[in-house]
Amino acid sequence: MCATCGCGQENHSHDHEHDPLHAHPHAHPHVHPHEHEHDHPGDTGAAGRVVSLEHDILEKNQLLAERNRGWFEGRGILAINLMSAPGSGKTALLCRTLRELKAPIAVIEGDQATRLDADRLKESGAKVTQINTGPGCHLDAEMVARGLKELAPPLQSIVMIENVGNLICPALFDLGERARVVLLSVTEGEDKPLKYPHMFRAADLLILNKIDLLPHLDFDIDRAEENARRVNPQIRVIRLSATRGTGFDAWQEWLLDRLAAIMPEGA
């Protein structure tokens, strides 16, 4: 019996793979290609050679995200991945947060193009790094790692990562954040959590923004919250108005609680 696959046939080939980049020491120098094929007499030489890979497609992003997470953790930094559709008020929320929160905050700003949002946020005096994704529809862990080098956020601070306005793609890419926050404004539909379940399922906190506009709209805010909980029973919900400041205390408290939780003992 074949010891590799357990079939009854004695003479056939099995492929195995090695990472082409791995190194191993030798007492003597020599060169050899690192993929071996083993041909045996029983090999019929069929059409192609099948090589098993079993490789996670998002592994590279996942590894870089974990590296970012360690980077944040070692510096006592609370990293927040802020996501929403375009126009839900992410930048308005950040503007007020930068003005009012009693904790150091730096921002990585993701947009497909322009420096408009970064310039708007810099008026507050905070450190802001703009990342333009070009054709990309989301930030990934590598972009954030590059952004962090430029940003050089202070120790024991908050790093807000404003993702590209998009309710689909950013949900798939871990950036190394501690928490994910999704914004939904009341000028959108209350069924959005059901239409974009991946995003709302992956979030720790839902901010229902622009509540100052509720009197003028036909938006059922309780229904919106109910829909979000249907997709994600664990989700926390805060209702606020980033422009008027209504409900802002709850958001500040949520951030400060999380920042306190990662602080080293006695800091």
Added chain:
Amino acid sequence: MHELGITENIVAIVRGHARGQPVTRVAVEIGRLAAVAPEALRFCFDVCTRGTELENARLEIIDVPGLRTCRDCGRETEADDLLAPCPCGSWNTRTTRGTDLRVKEMEIA
């Protein structure tokens, strides 16, 4: 269109192993709950493989059904939709399969 980035990853993984040898087939497992559109993946695959050892390779997409465990009744059931409730009626479920994206194997000429 995150499928473009995902396809670039697929091509990079396969090229890393093929190292110049022409590849005739690439098999990927796409979970049904992974928010990846197979048609978009095929489109991107044609674009991303041009001029590489994967040019003209056939992309085989293996569909992986979703599986989730109910946090209330504990039952494990199949689901092709994140929003489908557990047969017990609960929405409180944890996805255990169907979100993975894997390059399973490749075939070299």
